[in-house]
Amino acid sequence: VLAAIFRWLNERLGLDDIIALLKHKTVPKHRLSYWYFFGGITLFLFGVQVVTGILLLLYYRPGANEAFESVQYIMTKVQYGWLIRSIHSWSANLMIFFAFVHMFSVAFLKAYRKPRELTWITGMLLLFVVMGFGFSGYLLPWNTLAFFATKVGTEIAGQVPIIGKPMMVFLRGGDEVTGATLTRFFGFHVAVLPGIVGVLIAVHLFLVQRLGMSVPPKTEVEWVKDPSARRDIKFFPNFALREMMAWYVAMGALGALAAIFPWDLGTKADLFGSAPAGIKPEWYFLFMFQTLKLIPSKVWFMDGEVLGVLGCGLAGLLWVLLPFFESEQPSRPRKWINGLVIFALVYVIGMSVYGFLAK
Amino acid sequence: LAADGTYHALSATCTHLGCTVQYRADMGEVWCACHNGTYGIDGRNISGPPPRPLDVFDVHVRGDEIYVSRKREA
Numbered sequence: 001v002l003a004a005i006f007r008w009l010n011e012r013l014g015l016d017d018i019i020a021l022l023k024h025k026t027v028p029k030h031r032l033s034y035w036y037f038f039g040g041i042t043l044f045l046f047g048v049q050v051v052t053g054i055l056l057l058l059y060y061r062p063g064a065n066e067a068f069e070s071v072q073y074i075m076t077k078v079q080y081g082w083l084i085r086s087i088h089s090w091s092a093n094l095m096i097f098f099a100f101v102h103m104f105s106v107a108f109l110k111a112y113r114k115p116r117e118l119t120w121i122t123g124m125l126l127l128f129v130v131m132g133f134g135f136s137g138y139l140l141p142w143n144t145l146a147f148f149a150t151k152v153g154t155e156i157a158g159q160v161p162i163i164g165k166p167m168m169v170f171l172r173g174g175d176e177v178t179g180a181t182l183t184r185f186f187g188f189h190v191a192v193l194p195g196i197v198g199v200l201i202a203v204h205l206f207l208v209q210r211l212g213m214s215v216p217p218k219t220e221v222e223w224v225k226d227p228s229a230r231r232d233i234k235f236f237p238n239f240a241l242r243e244m245m246a247w248y249v250a251m252g253a254l255g256a257l258a259a260i261f262p263w264d265l266g267t268k269a270d271l272f273g274s275a276p277a278g279i280k281p282e283w284y285f286l287f288m289f290q291t292l293k294l295i296p297s298k299v300w301f302m303d304g305e306v307l308g309v310l311g312c313g314l315a316g317l318l319w320v321l322l323p324f325f326e327s328e329q330p331s332r333p334r335k336w337i338n339g340l341v342i343f344a345l346v347y348v349i350g351m352s353v354y355g356f357l358a359k
Numbered sequence: 360l361a362a363d364g365t366y367h368a369l370s371a372t373c374t375h376l377g378c379t380v381q382y383r384a385d386m387g388e389v390w391c392a393c394h395n396g397t398y399g400i401d402g403r404n405i406s407g408p409p410p411r412p413l414d415v416f417d418v419h420v421r422g423d424e425i426y427v428s429r430k431r432e433a
Binding site (some may be wrong): 148151152155156272273274275276277279292293295296298303304305 | 379
């Protein structure tokens with residue numbers, strides 16, 4: 001019977017082609033191959049987010065008078081609710097962490113080189129969207145930290161010349177952060193961003209599939225010189241099984257973190273209360289936050305904030321366009337780009353640590 | 360209530376990025392937790408990122424009642 005069903009489907013969908021593709025797909029094997037796993041781990045954590053997010057959606061209620069209480073309900077009354085929420089929070093943070101690891105590994109191995117510029121750009125867009133997920137999801141429990149983080153975050157968006165102010169009002173659903181902001185962020189978080197991210201992931205994976213895996217420039221030069229030196233492993237089952245192992249490890253780490261360090265809920269947001277001492281944004285915004293903090297309030301004729309926001313925006317844009325500065329010859333990679341990537345990594349880590357330690 | 364016995368009323372919205380500030384008796388200053396900005400009791404921005412002083416309100420004490428009103432521009 002199974003064979004008959006397969007034949008029926010095969011006639012209509014051409015499954016043979018897909019199977020042949022899987023059989024022939026290979027992944028290059030060299031001493032840096034393990035970096036190939038990190039995109040997959042990010043994808044796995046995204047899958048966890050979708051599943052746990054849907055589960056949370058069963059009980060969560062957006063709205064200034066209900067949100068905090070409904071999360072409280074999830075964490076105390078719903079069976080395994082605390083665990084699901086903890087996994088959702090931890091997985092979100094790990095996903096962003098691994099997206100950064102993936103990005104820097106691609107930058108160091110120069111995998112963004114021609115013909116993979118578009119893969120890099122869609123990847124960067126994915127990172128921005130994922131940070132948008134983080135920012136919007138952070139507000140949903142409607143606790144004090146989230147309230148002020150959103151206040152400051154949207155205020156920073158408001159610093160952008162000309163479009164900033166309307167953008168801030170659009171994000172907040174008014175002049176201030178209120179219940180209207182919460183329902184809006186909820187909409188972004190569960191409907192708008194998932195739609196965008198779905199399309200971007202599809203394009204990103206299609207490009208990866210279409211172009212194959214990149215090989216580091218040095219290895220590529222060696223392999224071009226001596227084609228017999230080239231080593232590949234089959235995608236299926238060899239690489240897929242290894243990737244499964246990586247996912248398995250990620251799942252173990254995630255489960256352990258979520259169970260041993262359950263995510264805090266904090267206290268309910270008080271719109272008229274003052275910001276608590278030691279307030280900080282989520283770690284993945286910390287390096288930008290710290291940068292803004294260090295810029296004096298006036299630089300020459302510009303407001304420090306405006307300068308910081310424009311500077312960060314410009315740096316981000318240059319980073320997105322990184323592939324277009326790279327040489328097309330793998331034998332002559334641009335050295336200054338390596339330097340830039342190292343600088344970026346040190347800067348992000350350094351500023352994050354500084355921001356974490358600073359009061 | 361300042362040391363000299365006069366009352367001051369300030370906007371609680373930080374001029375930097377709009378956090379809600381608090382009065383710190385231990386520092387004798389108005390402090391914003393978000394970015395470590397401080398203001399004097401008169402609203403003057405003393406240190407940290409705030410670009411300008413806090414908005415100041417007029418305070419009048421009549422008997423037991425305290426009236427806080429928008430500053431009249433001269």
